[in-house]
Amino acid sequence: MAAIAPYLWLGMLFAFPFLLVFKLSLSDVALSMPPYAPKFDPGNIGRFVRALDLDTYGRLVSDPIYIKAWLSSLKIAAISTALLVLIGYPIAYGMARCSSGSRQLLVLAVTLPFFTSFLIRVYAWVAILKPAGILNAGLHALGLPPVAVMNTDAAVYIGMVYAYLPFMALPLYAVLEKQDESLIEAAADLGATPFRAFWTVTFPMSLPGVAAGALLCFIPIVGEFVIPDLLGGSSTLMIGKTIWTEFFNNRDWPAAAAAATALLITLVVPLMLYQRQQARVLR
Amino acid sequence: MRRGPSVFNRISIGAGLVFLYAPILLLMIYSFNDSRAVNVWAGFSTRWYTALFRDSQLMGALWITLRIGVVSASIATVLGVMAAVALARGGLFRGRTLFSGMVYAPLVMPEVITGLSLLLLFVAVGLDRGFWTVVMAHATFTLCYVAVVVQARLSTFDTALEEAAQDLGCPPWRAFFAVTLPNIIPAVAAGWVLALILSLDDLVIASFTSGPGSTTLPMRIYSAVRLGVSPEINAVSTLLIGAVAVGIAVYGSVSRRRTAPARA
Numbered sequence: 001m002a003a004i005a006p007y008l009w010l011g012m013l014f015a016f017p018f019l020l021v022f023k024l025s026l027s028d029v030a031l032s033m034p035p036y037a038p039k040f041d042p043g044n045i046g047r048f049v050r051a052l053d054l055d056t057y058g059r060l061v062s063d064p065i066y067i068k069a070w071l072s073s074l075k076i077a078a079i080s081t082a083l084l085v086l087i088g089y090p091i092a093y094g095m096a097r098c099s100s101g102s103r104q105l106l107v108l109a110v111t112l113p114f115f116t117s118f119l120i121r122v123y124a125w126v127a128i129l130k131p132a133g134i135l136n137a138g139l140h141a142l143g144l145p146p147v148a149v150m151n152t153d154a155a156v157y158i159g160m161v162y163a164y165l166p167f168m169a170l171p172l173y174a175v176l177e178k179q180d181e182s183l184i185e186a187a188a189d190l191g192a193t194p195f196r197a198f199w200t201v202t203f204p205m206s207l208p209g210v211a212a213g214a215l216l217c218f219i220p221i222v223g224e225f226v227i228p229d230l231l232g233g234s235s236t237l238m239i240g241k242t243i244w245t246e247f248f249n250n251r252d253w254p255a256a257a258a259a260a261t262a263l264l265i266t267l268v269v270p271l272m273l274y275q276r277q278q279a280r281v282l283r
Numbered sequence: 284m285r286r287g288p289s290v291f292n293r294i295s296i297g298a299g300l301v302f303l304y305a306p307i308l309l310l311m312i313y314s315f316n317d318s319r320a321v322n323v324w325a326g327f328s329t330r331w332y333t334a335l336f337r338d339s340q341l342m343g344a345l346w347i348t349l350r351i352g353v354v355s356a357s358i359a360t361v362l363g364v365m366a367a368v369a370l371a372r373g374g375l376f377r378g379r380t381l382f383s384g385m386v387y388a389p390l391v392m393p394e395v396i397t398g399l400s401l402l403l404l405f406v407a408v409g410l411d412r413g414f415w416t417v418v419m420a421h422a423t424f425t426l427c428y429v430a431v432v433v434q435a436r437l438s439t440f441d442t443a444l445e446e447a448a449q450d451l452g453c454p455p456w457r458a459f460f461a462v463t464l465p466n467i468i469p470a471v472a473a474g475w476v477l478a479l480i481l482s483l484d485d486l487v488i489a490s491f492t493s494g495p496g497s498t499t500l501p502m503r504i505y506s507a508v509r510l511g512v513s514p515e516i517n518a519v520s521t522l523l524i525g526a527v528a529v530g531i532a533v534y535g536s537v538s539r540r541r542t543a544p545a546r547a
Contacts (some may be wrong), residue, residue, distance in 0.1 A: 002365040002366075002369045003365070003366070003369030003373055003382060005362060005365055006362045006366035006382075006386075006426065006430070007366075007369075007385075008497050009362055009422075009426070010366075010382075010384065010385040010386065010389075010423070010426075010427075013420075014385055014388070014389055014397070014403060014423055014424075015385055016404065017404040018396075019402030020400060020403040021400045023400060024403055030496065030499070034399075034400070034492055034534075037294070066417055066442075090291070090292075090299075091295050091454075092298040093292065093295070093331070094288055094291075094292030095296060096294075097287065097289070097447055099287070100298075106296065109300060109303075110299075110303065112531070113303050113304070114306070114481055114524075115531060116307060116524050117483070117484045117520070117523055117524075117526055117527075118484055119484065119501050119504060119505060119508075120307075120310070120313055120504070120520040120523060120524065121306065121307065122312075123504070123508050123516065123520065124306035124309065124310040124520075126508065126512055127309070127310060127313065127321050127512045128309065128432055130304060130321075130512060131292060132320065132322050133321055133322060133512075134322065135322055136322065137321075137323075140322075147424065150334075154309075162302070162303075162384050165299070165302070165303065168304075169299070189309055213286055215391070217392060219392075219393070219494050220391050220392075220393055220394075222393065223392075223393020223394070223395055223396060224431040225394065225395050226486060230509075240393055240395045243395045243399065244424045244487075245393060245455065247399065247491075248490070256399060257399065257403070258397065260396050260399050260400070263393065263395075263396060266392075271388060274387070274388075274391060275383070275387060276382050276387070278383065279380075281381060
């Protein structure tokens with residue numbers, strides 16, 4: 001009963017519009033408003049199928065910049081996610097070993113940045129990393145040469161790790177916190193060094209948390225726009241930026257829709273894994 | 284027995300917190316810098332704040348953003364609570380997998396896709412872009428956050444109370460309003476606050492779905508940031524961070540006062 005209204009709302013405003021994106025990706029660019037000419041007419045499927053040409057997709061595949069943007073999005077998302085695991089794990093592990101009072105406080109401290117504006121947190125890094133920014137002022141004060149980080153892929157990785165760290169640290173913490181301490185003691189009693197006990201007992205048992213954090217970060221990072229736009233350079237190609245540019249700057253709606261469709265298809269498998277995991281949490 | 288944190292653990296936590304908070308703190312400090320340049324400290328000043336309040340465009344954008352936030356968060360809360368009830372109490376209804384999929388997918392869906400697809404929907408049905416299209420777009424993705432927060436609370440709440448009310452002749456909807464809702468109200472309030480914050484914060488989806496008269500504050504900040512770092516943006520950001528911090532502190536103390544007698 002209670003499901004009907006949110007079901008209809010999400011069906012209308014979340015699921016159904018994907019079909020519109022796909023339909024638009026099959027249209028031609030036109031100099032009108034809205035700037036496209038429909039090719040797909042639901043009342044005339046036969047003619048549509050006979051005349052089916054994937055013009056826009058052909059354009060995307062033949063222009064190497066789109067393929068590069070797509071590959072580079074996957075690369076940046078994969079590296080960012082790996083960095084997030086490497087940086088988030090020690091933090092989550094440390095949190096899990098604190099007393100319960102300080103654990104609650106630390107969870108709050110890691111969650112709070114999520115409530116401050118994403119845009120502002122990315123902008124804070126612009127002020128730090130730009131050539132005449134806070135970082136270089138600090139280096140200068142120490143008598144060190146300036147570094148050029150702004151508008152490079154390195155700046156994008158810093159921004160990604162910074163913005164998504166809570167999404168990695170909290171699921172990791174949730175798994176590590178539940179772990180039975182006596183298992184580590186048993187490993188130690190059997191002669192394992194602390195590192196070996198961690199590597200053969202703690203880490204394998206925390207893999208569900210790693211997977212949860214990785215999916216929560218990887219999926220939105222592949223389509224990220226704000227971070228590559230503000231911190232990356234003109235050579236930083238990401239599909240989210242491509243969609244934005246095609247839509248707002250080039251007014252090429254069909255190309256934006258085709259790029260969005262390609263992004264969505266790329267994310268089908270990660271999204272299904274994510275859904276399966278959420279369903280498990282529900283049970 | 285829980286082993287205490289080692290030196291390595293303490294260092295990782297400390298470094299992590301510095302990494303998370305230092306950029307925000309630097310931004311706030313430099314909003315009081317008298318100089319326009321970020322790399323020179325020219326003394327304490329509040330002149331960027333006074334400049335802000337005189338910027339009528341910015342104040343207009345703030346007002347629109349707040350109105351969109353309050354309206355969309357309220358719609359999202361009603362729909363999100365319904366979705367949470369359906370997920371936590373509905374059992375196995377037809378299309379449940381699709382439904383939970385639609386509730387969870389927007390949490391990770393890249394915003395450019397959500398924004399573009401909503402825009403195409405509004406164009407397809409011939410809706411002029413403006414205040415209400417942004418409200419609908421924001422209600423759509425924030426309702427999922429409300430649903431997750433409320434559903435987590437519902438799953439720990441004893442169904443025996445609802446069943447007792449129904450055994451005593453309460454129709455289900457009345458049992459919900461008389462028994463369930465008063466018990467989950469802190470989670471509902473938290474969901475509303477979260478939806479409001481997410482709406483105030485959103486740039487990408489608002490950019491796709493807003494019209495000429497409905498430029499939001501994040502859109503204004505974004506176009507200013509594209510032109511470079513400026514102390515005015517530092518000041519706006521500091522005020523926004525301050526507002527969120529005050530909101531969370533008030534919410535925290537209110538919810539503690541509410542739950543304290545219940546625990547005793």
